[in-house]
Amino acid sequence: MTLIMDRALLEIDDNARDVHFEDESCVGYDHDSQHVAITTMYNRCGTKQEQDKENVIFTNKVTFYKPSPENGTIITREHYLHIPVTCNLKRxxxxxxxxxxxxxxxxxxxxxxxxxxxxxxxxxxxxxxxxxxxxxxxxxxxxxxxxxxxxxxxxxxxxxxxxxxxxxxxxxxxxxxxxxxxxxxxxxxxxxxxxxxxxxxxxxxxxxxxxxxxxxxxxxxxxxxxxxxxxxxxxxxxxxxxxxxxxxxxxxxxxxxxxxxxxxxxxxxxxxxxxFDTADGGPEYQDLLMTVAVSALCVLFSLTVIMALVIVRMCRHRRPELIGYQRVDNTE
The missing domain is CATH 2.60.40.4100 (Zona pellucida, ZP-C domain)
Structure with missing residues (x-):
């Protein structure tokens, strides 16, 4: 989980590493010129895990502390800055x-x-x-x-x-x-x-x-x-x-x-x-159907003509027998 914080709210200078989690070894870094970011895995940097019926809840605390002396003395009245962090994961x-x-x-x-x-x-x-x-x-x-x-x-x-x-x-x-x-x-x-x-x-x-x-x-x-x-x-x-x-x-x-x-x-x-696609196949599908239909008709017509020619030819070859020609005697 990553927390991005406004640098002005933290009142820090240029060193983003002054910000850290509960585990002080987990420090912040520069997100951009105006923001500081800090990141941890769900099981690192002192992150704690809890649960309820709807969520898995991860909690941690971001801390910033850089005391400065008061009026040139050796004491300070500045406080730690604590930011509680909660990350809820729906279950x-x-x-x-x-x-x-x-x-x-x-x-x-x-x-x-x-x-x-x-x-x-x-x-x-x-x-x-x-x-x-x-x-x-x-x-x-x-x-x-x-x-x-x-x-x-x-x-x-x-x-x-x-x-x-x-x-x-x-x-x-x-x-x-x-x-x-x-x-x-x-x-x-x-x-x-x-x-x-x-x-x-x-x-x-x-x-x-x-x-x-x-x-x-x-x-x-x-x-x-x-x-x-x-x-x-x-x-x-x-x-x-x-x-x-x-x-x-x-x-x-x-x-x-x-x-x-x-x-x-x-x-x-x-x-x-x-x-066997549906008619919703679009123009290309319609063109394909038309081509197939025309081709089938052409083949059927060609077969019909060939059969007719064959039948006619067979009839011509058989014509003398059908008419019944007979030989007759020749006379002088």
Whole structure:
């Protein structure tokens, strides 16, 4: 977190290093000619962390003290200048990813609040190292590998509380298929992986398509953020089956954050769509249809003429027999 202060309010000279956090080794620097800035990571320079039901709260104190003697004496009546600093991070966000992902990072920010980011990305294998590069066109039944990142915040962890798919980019679309619920995989092909860092969670699902007029699949996930040091948080409980849902976590948890990305499409369906596109394809599509139609008519006309010529020729070759010529005797 970074605090930018008006130099005039601090009443300092040119040395921005006279400003520091609780940890006096964390000093300020010149932001510009009129401002002084001071920066710290969330777990450095004496920064303290607290939590409530909606926020993760980081606090520190900026101090400036450079006493000057009073009236040439050896005493001073100047005070420390203390500036309390608070950075609130909202704990609830919504993340999403889709079968046709154009992955972007979702950064959450409010004025006078800090910021952090949640990002969901699709990978090409179960090692979750290389992002998928298939333009979102996938083959039904093949495994799809999704990973969710939490960045910019220390001592936090995340839980994939629920995931679902829709035929549109709207997470609230009634036409939906549930994948993960209460931290548990409910789709038979879904597997939630373990063994990754606290800020990176992953799951796998076999590719599918919606029945009917839906050529896209969007995946949405609801994410909870917890204190990694809180052994009673919702994130540490993981999957809550029906028999365990009555157990309420003792620690704090965030409200759900939802992100969405997509869409994914069936590769075979996409190929068919290229052959049978809609009339909304524009002038080029209309020109193509006209060219195909005219060409077909020309071929049909040519075949008709050829067949007519063949029939006429066959008739001429058979004409003597059809008329019934007979040899007659010659007389003198």
């Amino acid at each position: 609830t966000q919504i993340l999403g990813e889709s079968f046709l992902p154009k992955t972007e990072q979702y950064v959450f920010h409010e004025e006078r609040y800090g910021e952090f980011s949640l990002r969901m990305e699709r990978y090409d294998s179960s090692n979750f190292q290389t992002p998928a590069n298939d333009s979102g066109r996938v083959t039904l039944g093949t495994p799809l590998y999704f990973g969710i990142h939490l960045a910019s915040v220390t001592n936090l962890t995340l839980l994939i509380e629920s995931c679902w798919a829709t035929g549109s980019s709207d997470p609230m679309d009634d036409h939906r298929y549930d994948i993960i619920e209460n931290g548990c995989a409910i789709d038979s092909t879904t597997y939630i992986h373990a063994g990754f860092p606290q800020t990176f969670k992953t799951f796998t699902i076999a590719a599918f398509a919606f029945i009917g007029e839906y050529d896209r699949v969007y995946v949405h996930c609801s994410i909870l953020i917890c204190d990694n040091n809180d052994s009673g948080s919702r994130c540490t409980q993981g999957c809550l089956s029906r028999s365990r849902r009555s157990l309420q976590p003792a620690g704090y948890r965030s409200k759900p954050h939802t992100i969405t990305s997509g869409p994914l499409s069936d590769a075979s369906r996409s190929s068919r769509a290229m052959l």
